[in-house]
Each structure stands twice: as C-alpha cells, then as structure tokens.
Amino acid sequence: MKVKQLFIAITLCFSIVASAQNVAKNANLKLKEGPIDEQFEFIIQNSNKYKNYKVVKRVWIEKLQKNVADSINAIRKDFDAEVAKVATQQSEIEKLKADLAAVNQKITDLNTEKDSISLLGLQLSKGSYQTLMWGIIAILAILWLFFAYKFKSSNAITKEANAKLTETEQEFEEHRKRALEREQQVRRKLQDEINKNKS
Structure with a gap:
C-alpha cells in the first residue's frame, strides 16, 4: 500500500x-x-x-x-x-x-497670345483687331469716296474751264483775224492815200 x-x-x-x-x-x-x-x-x-x-x-x-x-x-x-x-x-x-x-x-498666357494679335508691339484681342481693321477700312473707303467726289468735281470744273478757254481762244482768234483784217484795210487805205498824195 x-x-x-x-x-x-x-x-x-x-x-x-x-x-x-x-x-x-x-x-x-x-x-x-x-x-x-x-x-x-x-x-x-x-x-x-x-x-x-x-x-x-x-x-x-x-x-x-x-x-x-x-x-x-x-x-x-x-x-x-x-x-x-x-x-x-x-x-x-x-x-x-x-x-x-x-x-x-x-x-493662360498661351491662350491670351493665341486669342490676340500683335500690332505695332501691342497685343490686341482678335475682336479688337477686327474692329480696328474694319474701322480703318471704313475710314479709307470714306476718304476714297470723298477724294473721288472732289476729283469728279474738280474734273468737271477743269472740263468747264477748258471749254471756256477753248471758247475764249476761239473768240480771241476771231477777234485777232478781224483786227488783222481791219489793220490790213487801214493799211490799204493809208497806202491808197499815200499813193494819191504822191500823184
């Protein structure tokens, strides 16, 4: 145990x-x-x-x-x-x-440059550039119309002056011919008187 x-x-x-x-x-x-x-x-x-x-x-x-x-x-x-x-x-x-x-x-600069045009060193937006160009074209067209009108007016005046000059020249030529004829007549008469006095 x-x-x-x-x-x-x-x-x-x-x-x-x-x-x-x-x-x-x-x-x-x-x-x-x-x-x-x-x-x-x-x-x-x-x-x-x-x-x-x-x-x-x-x-x-x-x-x-x-x-x-x-x-x-x-x-x-x-x-x-x-x-x-x-x-x-x-x-x-x-x-x-x-x-x-x-x-x-x-x-941003590239987008601005892309959307603008350089003119005389200035950056203009395309809208401003187009407005400026159309403004210049409109001014040139107005000036052209003005000068065309002035030219036409001056041309008409010149033609009128040329016509008057031609007319005056013709009158002067006729007057000269008449004066020459009168002078010739007076000379003849004077010659005739001289011849009469001699005889």
Missing part, C-alpha cells in the same frame, strides 16, 4: 513538474510572439489567485514591460517615419501646386 502511495506521489510530482514546464514554455512563447492584449490576457489567466488578488510572476511582468516598451518604441518609430513621410509629401504637394500654378499661368 505504501508503495502504491509512493508511486502515486512520484507520478503526481512528475505531472506537476511537467505541467509547470509546459506552462513556462507556453508563457515564454505567448510573451514573445503574441500581441500585447493577448500577453495581458495570458498573464491574467495563468497567474495564481490569493484571496481577491492575482499573484503574477515577476519575470512575466518584466517581460511584459519590456514588450510594451518595445511596442511603444516601434509605434513611435513608425509614427516618426509617417510624420517624415507626410512632411515630404506635403513639400512635394506644395512643389506640385507651384508647378501647377506656373503651368496654368503659361496656359
């Missing part, structure tokens, strides 16, 4: 030691690989109870503390990296905005 009790006691001790080793291995595995919330859950569930308290192994608490500090440091590094990334992206966005503004200004 004593042998049987001894055997049971030895078996029970081995099973307790094996169970403790299994829990220790499981604890190391859970505290190394699991997320922080699972590590907390593991410590809460596998801690011993004493009245209303939990008795937690110091090694587990220190491991959990180290894991939390490592997680916080990793999160802080990720956060710093993300802040740097955001700052870089923000500077790139500002540069792209400046480039976009420059491109938009260039497009």
